[in-house]
Amino acid sequence: MKQDVAQLRNRLRAAAAQVPHGLSFMEVCGTHTVAGFRTGLHAMLPANVKLLSGPGCPVCVTAQGDIDLMVDVALEAKVTFFTYGDMLKVPGTRGNLELARSRGAKIKVLYSTLDAVKYAQANPAEQVVLGAVGFETTTPATAVAILEAQKLDLANFSVLASHKVLLPALRALLDGGEVQVNGFLCPGHASIILGSNAFRPLVRDYGMPCVVAGFEADQMLAGMARLTEMVADALPELDNVYPQVVKPEGNRVAQAIIAKVFEPAPAKWRALGEIAGSGLRVRDAYAQFDAVRRFGLVAGDAPEPAGCRCGEVITGRCTPADCGLFGRKCTPLAPVGPCMVSSEGSCAAWFKYGRGSDNATTRRSAKEMVA
Amino acid sequence: MTVPPTILLGHGGGGQLMDQLLDEVVRPHIANEILGEGLDSGFVDLRSEVPDLGSRLALTIDGYVVTPWKFPGGDIGRIAISGTVNDLAVCGAKPLGIALGLILAEGFDTSALKEIMASIAATANEAGVKVITGDTKVVGRGQADGIYITTAGVGVCPSDYKVASTADTGDVLIINGHIADHGMAVMLTREMPHLKTPIKSDVAPLNGLIQHVLESGATVRFMRDATRAGLSGLAADLAHRYARRVVLEEKAIPVRRETRHAAEMLGLDVLDVANEGKVVMVVARDDADRVLKLMREHPLGEHAAIIGHLAEQQDGICELRTTSGGSRIVQKPYGEQLPRIC
Numbered sequence: 001m002k003q004d005v006a007q008l009r010n011r012l013r014a015a016a017a018q019v020p021h022g023l024s025f026m027e028v029c030g031t032h033t034v035a036g037f038r039t040g041l042h043a044m045l046p047a048n049v050k051l052l053s054g055p056g057c058p059v060c061v062t063a064q065g066d067i068d069l070m071v072d073v074a075l076e077a078k079v080t081f082f083t084y085g086d087m088l089k090v091p092g093t094r095g096n097l098e099l100a101r102s103r104g105a106k107i108k109v110l111y112s113t114l115d116a117v118k119y120a121q122a123n124p125a126e127q128v129v130l131g132a133v134g135f136e137t138t139t140p141a142t143a144v145a146i147l148e149a150q151k152l153d154l155a156n157f158s159v160l161a162s163h164k165v166l167l168p169a170l171r172a173l174l175d176g177g178e179v180q181v182n183g184f185l186c187p188g189h190a191s192i193i194l195g196s197n198a199f200r201p202l203v204r205d206y207g208m209p210c211v212v213a214g215f216e217a218d219q220m221l222a223g224m225a226r227l228t229e230m231v232a233d234a235l236p237e238l239d240n241v242y243p244q245v246v247k248p249e250g251n252r253v254a255q256a257i258i259a260k261v262f263e264p265a266p267a268k269w270r271a272l273g274e275i276a277g278s279g280l281r282v283r284d285a286y287a288q289f290d291a292v293r294r295f296g297l298v299a300g301d302a303p304e305p306a307g308c309r310c311g312e313v314i315t316g317r318c319t320p321a322d323c324g325l326f327g328r329k330c331t332p333l334a335p336v337g338p339c340m341v342s343s344e345g346s347c348a349a350w351f352k353y354g355r356g357s358d359n360a361t362t363r364r365s366a367k368e369m370v371a
Numbered sequence: 372m373t374v375p376p377t378i379l380l381g382h383g384g385g386g387q388l389m390d391q392l393l394d395e396v397v398r399p400h401i402a403n404e405i406l407g408e409g410l411d412s413g414f415v416d417l418r419s420e421v422p423d424l425g426s427r428l429a430l431t432i433d434g435y436v437v438t439p440w441k442f443p444g445g446d447i448g449r450i451a452i453s454g455t456v457n458d459l460a461v462c463g464a465k466p467l468g469i470a471l472g473l474i475l476a477e478g479f480d481t482s483a484l485k486e487i488m489a490s491i492a493a494t495a496n497e498a499g500v501k502v503i504t505g506d507t508k509v510v511g512r513g514q515a516d517g518i519y520i521t522t523a524g525v526g527v528c529p530s531d532y533k534v535a536s537t538a539d540t541g542d543v544l545i546i547n548g549h550i551a552d553h554g555m556a557v558m559l560t561r562e563m564p565h566l567k568t569p570i571k572s573d574v575a576p577l578n579g580l581i582q583h584v585l586e587s588g589a590t591v592r593f594m595r596d597a598t599r600a601g602l603s604g605l606a607a608d609l610a611h612r613y614a615r616r617v618v619l620e621e622k623a624i625p626v627r628r629e630t631r632h633a634a635e636m637l638g639l640d641v642l643d644v645a646n647e648g649k650v651v652m653v654v655a656r657d658d659a660d661r662v663l664k665l666m667r668e669h670p671l672g673e674h675a676a677i678i679g680h681l682a683e684q685q686d687g688i689c690e691l692r693t694t695s696g697g698s699r700i701v702q703k704p705y706g707e708q709l710p711r712i713c
Contacts (some may be wrong), residue, residue, distance in 0.1 A: 031638075040641060040697020085709030109709065113560050181392075217695030247598045332705045343638070353699045 030344025195250025271311020383509025413503025
């Protein structure tokens with residue numbers, strides 16, 4: 001049900017007024033990042049409330065070395081490479097998939113993972129590789145594709161997966177101690193699979209307010225109002241303002257499918273480095289569908305681009321405008337860091353929705369510009 | 372002898388095979404007395420076509436490469452005529468003649484070409500314009516994707532309409548209907564062919580609608596059709612052009628529910644999605660209601676709406692006042708519209 005935005009703003013303002021200091025909440029979902037800008041949410045927040053973007057954009061957190069692997073595989077002669085649209089522009093150390101496509105790599109934009117399986121079935125002479133990234137929202141679809149390929153006994157289908165698991169990354173952020181946030185606006189989509197209960201450890205172990213929210217302005221405002229009230233009352237809790245969609249236990253079927261095909265593994269995150277248990281590896285039982293093993297791929301050690309502060313941006317330690325490259329050397333047309341690449345990326349969203357369009361507007365917040 | 376079911380390389384060779392293709396497939400639908408003269412240029416009799424002939428000739432050209440060539444609500448032929456007619460019409464020019472360039476790939480379906488030619492003819496007829504000259508080439512299989520069309524259009528401007536170089540605070544933006552239908556219809560057909568969707572492309576020649584408005588004498592300062600870069604591209608350009616703040620009211624922008632849902636599903640912003648039958652007019656405030664009424668009288672303007680205005684600030688920014696009461700900047704989309712991951 002649509003809630004009254006004016007009422008929610010008043011509620012948020014009233015709660016924020018009880019807090020004598022600034023409040024920084026973090027959303028950990030690219031869709032929240034985009035929705036926040038698209039709906040003009042930032043212009044509606046009280047002066048002492050900020051919404052930061054965490055490591056929730058799957059494209060943004062994919063390590064350069066993983067991108068290089070995708071480019072290498074896509075350029076293999078017999079390979080047709082399927083991947084999500086916003087992966088095309090992510091720069092690796094040797095260019096991106098869009099460039100590889102212009103050089104002859106056969107790359108197709110993915111709408112459903114099963115399309116890749118069907119394509120493999122229909123084109124037995126080609127090697128079909130699914131370049132899969134994402135959190136719990138996309139992992140089940142990758143797992144289903146592998147199960148389907150097994151059922152069809154396909155010898156020409158494999159997955160180059162750099163799926164990630166959200167919770168270990170959030171724990172790592174908090175353990176690092178460099179991130180000063182007052183609460184998490186938890187992602188509606190990932191929580192459909194994970195269940196809201198998944199965030200309970202953050203409340204229990206770190207005293208961190210957590211609210212699961214949907215993607216409309218009213219839902220995000222409701223979430224921020226709840227978070228602010230928890231801080232004002234000094235009562236950190238887990239709440240779910242998206243209960244019509246997100247259940248406490250999540251989607252057990254999807255969880256089981258993930259567990260059947262994947263096992264926890266360490267993963268490299270862009271800017272965060274390697275985090276134990278934050279990645280997923282294809283289980284040995286499905287090794288034949290793992291592109292890493294099929295093609296004998298080895299991820300190189302790719303240094304972060306010089307001057308790029310994406311790592312700090314996705315951990316809430318700086319805003320895009322604090323980065324010296326933002327809007328100058330790094331724009332959506334010529335992205336340096338991954339946060340500028342995906343339209344979900346916080347730098348791209350800052351740029352697109354009004355925080356850095358040209359000289360006159362760079363570094364001025366949307367709030368100032370439309371005041 | 373009839374044309375085989377697929378196009379052969381020889382159909383572009385300029386010989387008898389080509390004559391046969393032109394006679395049996397290309398020309399029949401678009402036949403008219405000018406084309407029938409069979410000369411290397413088509414002639415337009417200016418005095419009989421344009422009684423209030425001004426002193427300016429308008430010339431425009433556009434290439435059409437849409438895949439698939441057919442989609443709900445239209446096809447490449449309808450776009451090829453509409454796009455070029457619209458580029459003339461939004462400059463206040465009356466379209467007089469179209470030059471049609473076809474590039475066909477060897478192996479393209481002859482029956483598809485017939486269908487496209489019929490669509491070109493029907494659309495030209497609807498727009499009241501003739502194809503007066505043309506060219507056909509065939510390239511090897513795999514060198515092009517099916518069919519590419521280029522159309523050039525020539526038109527004349529009646530003496531009294533000129534695109535204004537300035538605009539006033541309070542001038543309003545009026546659009547003739549729902550946005551984003553074309554882009555979503557094509558994308559869904561291309562990427563999700565099995566999905567059933569009621570979304571249809573809005574592709575249409577707008578010269579009739581535009582003429583209807585201009586004839587009233589209302590003060591229309593500027594017109595543009597919101598095509599590939601969507602409404603956001605158009606509005607951002609407008610702000611830049613006038614070095615003025617353009618304010619769009621999200622609530623007022625007509626978007627069909629199904630189109631909005633499809634765009635959301637793919638992570639696209641409806642403002643960035645292409646149209647092929649939408650014109651935005653910048654109109655003096657005093658004439659706004661009149662222009663709105665005129666647009667709504669026309670079948671292609673039934674859902675016309677005032678969607679924004681020019682504000683006082685001279686900063687060249689386009690601002691969107693969102694439905695939820697927020698505010699943000701609108702920029703031109705960057706390039707290829709790619710679906711987002713989740």
